[in-house]
Amino acid sequence: VLHTTRPLHTTQQSLAPVPPLPEKGGEVRHGLIPEEFFQFLYPKTGVTGPYMLGTGLLLYLLSKEIYVVNHETVAAASILTVIVYAVKKFGPDVAAFADKLNEEKIATALAMKNEAIQSLETAIKEEKKEQWRLEGRNYLFDAKRNNIAMLLEANYRERLMMVYNEVKKRLDYQVAMQTLKRQKETDHMIQWVEKNVVQSITPQQQKESIAKCILDLKALSKSAHAAV
C-alpha cells in the first residue's frame, strides 16, 4: 500500500550512485600496528618511541614470564616465517589476479550500462522520427480525400449511365411497339383489299377476261409466228 501522503524523493538518494571504494586502506606498519599509533606517540617520544615501548614491553613480558616460552613459541615462529616469506613472494601476483577479476566485473557492468544507454538513445531517435512522420499527415488526408472523391464520381457516373440505359430501353420498346402496330395494320389492310378485290371478280367477268386473254394470246402467237 503506497501512502500517498508520504513525500517521495525529497532527500538525496542514499543508495545510488554508490561512492567508489577508497584506493588504499589505512596505513599499517609491519603488517600489524596501525600508523595512527606511531603518530599518536610521535609528539612526545619522536620516531623511536613506539619501538622502545615495544622492546620494553617484550622484555617485561619475558622476564616476568607473563609470556611463557614453550613448544608453541617454536611453532609460532616457524609458521610466521613461512607466512611472511609466502606473502613477500606471492603477494603481488595474487594482488594482480584479484585486480584483474575486479576489472572484468567492472567492465561487464560498464558494458551493460553502455548498452542500455545505446538502446535508450536509439529508442529516442526512433520516437523523434515518428513524431516527424506525424507531421506529414496532411498529405495523407489529402490523398485519402482525393480517393474518396474519385470513388464518388465514378459511382455517380455509373448510375447516370444506368439511368440512361434504362430510359433508352423503355423508349425503344415504345417505338418498337408503334412500328409493329403500324406494320400489322398495313399488312392487314393490304390483305383485306386483296381479298375484297378477289371476291369482287364475278364468274361472268372471269369468263370474259379468260376469253380476252385467249384472243390476245392468239394475236400474239400470230405476230410471233410472222416474226419468225
Next chain:
Amino acid sequence: GLLWERPLMEVRLGELHAWISTCSFSPQGLLGAVQKAWSSYCAKYIHVRQGGPAGISMLLAGYCLLSYGWNYQHFKRHRWRKYH
C-alpha cells in the same frame, strides 16, 4: 562537534570520563557500538581497492592474543622459573 557524536579516537583523555557517561550500556547500545566498530574497521582495512595483508593479519593477531589470554592459567604451569 558535540561530545557524544565524536568517535572514540577524537576524544581527548580529559574528556574520556564524560564521553563514557554519555554512551548507553543497554544491550541495544552495546550491540550498536560493536556493530559500528566492526563496520568502521571493515570500511577502513578490508573494503578497499588495494588492501594488503594488514586487514586479516590484525584480526589474526588479535585472535592470538585473546586465545593466549583465555588459556593463561594453563600456560602458567609451564613456567621455567619459580621466582620472578
